[in-house]
Amino acid sequence: MEVIDLAWWKLGLAALLVLALAATGHLSRLGITRSLLIAAIRTVIQLALIGLVLEALFASSAFYWIALLATIMLLVAGREVVVRQSRRLRGWWAFGIGTGAMFVSSFTVTVLALMVVIGPEPWYAPQYAIPLLGMMLGNTMTGVSLALDRLNESVWRQRAVIESRLMLGQTWQQALEGIRREAMRSGMMPSINAMAAAGIVSLPGMMTGQILAGSPPAVAVKYQILVMLIITAGTGFGALMAVSWGGRRLFDERERLRLDRLTKS
Amino acid sequence: MTGLLLENVSVGALSEVSLAVPDGQVVCLSGPSGSGKSRLLRAVADLEPHNGAISHNGADQLDMPAHQWRSRVVMVPADSQWWFDDVGAHFPYKAGENVPEALGFPSEVMAWSVSRLSSGERQRLALWRALALQPLALLLDEPTANLDGEATRAIETWLLEEIRRRQLATLWVAHDPAQIQRVANAHYRIHRARLEPVHGSD
Numbered sequence: 001m002e003v004i005d006l007a008w009w010k011l012g013l014a015a016l017l018v019l020a021l022a023a024t025g026h027l028s029r030l031g032i033t034r035s036l037l038i039a040a041i042r043t044v045i046q047l048a049l050i051g052l053v054l055e056a057l058f059a060s061s062a063f064y065w066i067a068l069l070a071t072i073m074l075l076v077a078g079r080e081v082v083v084r085q086s087r088r089l090r091g092w093w094a095f096g097i098g099t100g101a102m103f104v105s106s107f108t109v110t111v112l113a114l115m116v117v118i119g120p121e122p123w124y125a126p127q128y129a130i131p132l133l134g135m136m137l138g139n140t141m142t143g144v145s146l147a148l149d150r151l152n153e154s155v156w157r158q159r160a161v162i163e164s165r166l167m168l169g170q171t172w173q174q175a176l177e178g179i180r181r182e183a184m185r186s187g188m189m190p191s192i193n194a195m196a197a198a199g200i201v202s203l204p205g206m207m208t209g210q211i212l213a214g215s216p217p218a219v220a221v222k223y224q225i226l227v228m229l230i231i232t233a234g235t236g237f238g239a240l241m242a243v244s245w246g247g248r249r250l251f252d253e254r255e256r257l258r259l260d261r262l263t264k265s
Numbered sequence: 266m267t268g269l270l271l272e273n274v275s276v277g278a279l280s281e282v283s284l285a286v287p288d289g290q291v292v293c294l295s296g297p298s299g300s301g302k303s304r305l306l307r308a309v310a311d312l313e314p315h316n317g318a319i320s321h322n323g324a325d326q327l328d329m330p331a332h333q334w335r336s337r338v339v340m341v342p343a344d345s346q347w348w349f350d351d352v353g354a355h356f357p358y359k360a361g362e363n364v365p366e367a368l369g370f371p372s373e374v375m376a377w378s379v380s381r382l383s384s385g386e387r388q389r390l391a392l393w394r395a396l397a398l399q400p401l402a403l404l405l406d407e408p409t410a411n412l413d414g415e416a417t418r419a420i421e422t423w424l425l426e427e428i429r430r431r432q433l434a435t436l437w438v439a440h441d442p443a444q445i446q447r448v449a450n451a452h453y454r455i456h457r458a459r460l461e462p463v464h465g466s467d
Binding site: 256 | 310311312313314330331332333335336337339340341342344345346348394395398
């Protein structure tokens with residue numbers, strides 16, 4: 001099957017739609033125009049650049065170039081997790097915890113999927129490794145930042161409750177019990193909802209893309225199932241680690257609640 | 266000496282506070298608002314970083330995990346907090362069966378939902394919640410602030426009985442001189458950064 005390439009000027013038609021939305025938003029003073037336009041421009045530039053990078057990468061497929069790209073993706077995701085939290089830990093903790101959790105969960109799960117499930121030759125073949133890692137990181141990033149944001153915000157608001165529970169001799173884990181559950185829930189909800197609605201309400205982007213690119217739907221569906229399962233596992237473990245490390249950092253060695261370790265961004 | 270012992274404790278505006286609270290006795294603290302009474306209690310409960318040494322019956326605060334210390338030296342804050350829907354969920358398993366009569370609750374109070382409690386009822390139940398943990402010492406921050414005159418007297422009497430019977434070392438923050446007169450074995454007032462003993466009736 002032949003794939004129909006898109007000419008750049010045709011993308012301009014799609015861009016016109018966004019411009020129309022921006023103009024409407026501006027006229028009705030919805031206050032979204034600026035962020036909408038900036039995000040649209042960013043997406044075009046970023047994706048165009050990554051297209052060039054991937055072209056070069058596929059041509060060379062040297063391990064260190066792939067590792068370098070993976071590292072850059074991870075660091076940018078780490079920064080994104082930090083800015084998405086309205087209250088975050090001071091210093092390098094916010095970045096360290098978010099990035100660490102994403103690294104452990106998404107890299108482990110991606111490598112596992114590459115080596116055991118898909119098995120390309122070599123296992124880090126960029127055509128498989130980079131898109132898979134990108135999807136893992138993108139979703140883990142959402143999960144980790146939602147979970148950490150919820151954790152910090154709830155702890156901030158429920159200070160009196162947490163301290164009351166400490167006063168009654170509870171450990172910091174017990175005092176944080178309900179808040180950890182909420183934070184995990186909020187980190188996992190997008191993945192769980194996506195799995196529940198997949199195929200019926202929504203056709204997931206990756207599968208759609210693969211079918212548009214000419215894959216038989218049966219193959220695309222199998223890849224989509226694989227991706228959704230590992231995304232959920234990666235997001236879940238990432239959020240779990242982030243919440244437990246972040247929660248630990250909110251208490252000191254005497255199990256005191258240390259809100260002075262949080263800062264408002 | 267048995268009881269709660271504070272040696273050169275500094276926290277916030279207070280510095281070098283030394284104080285002994287014998288078991289079974291009540292030491293009252295008073296002072297203008299913002300003078301650091303509550304922070305001192307929080308330091309004794311180890312909820313606030315502080316200098317100096319705090320011990321109970323020779324066992325130092327730092328010799329045990331903080332949650333273990335706090336289950337021995339239990340603080341009851343001025344505004345009680347409730348986080349589950351039902352009253353009973355906040356209490357240890359057996360504590361619900363024998364709610365003291367002096368608190369003035371029917372026996373089914375444990376099945377009530379927290380949202381229907383008045384602030385005075387919450388405060389009384391918070392005192393029972395603390396005592397149900399079988400602590401060795403009590404830190405009370407204005408325990409009768411939300412109660413009317415009659416209820417205040419009843420709670421005072423009940424608390425004093427429990428404190429004597431269980432031999433609890435009690436640090437009690439109060440502002441009403443009449444109440445201090447009624448409950449205190451000793452009374453200290455915060456003056457600038459220090460505690461000053463108050464003698465007699467003034």
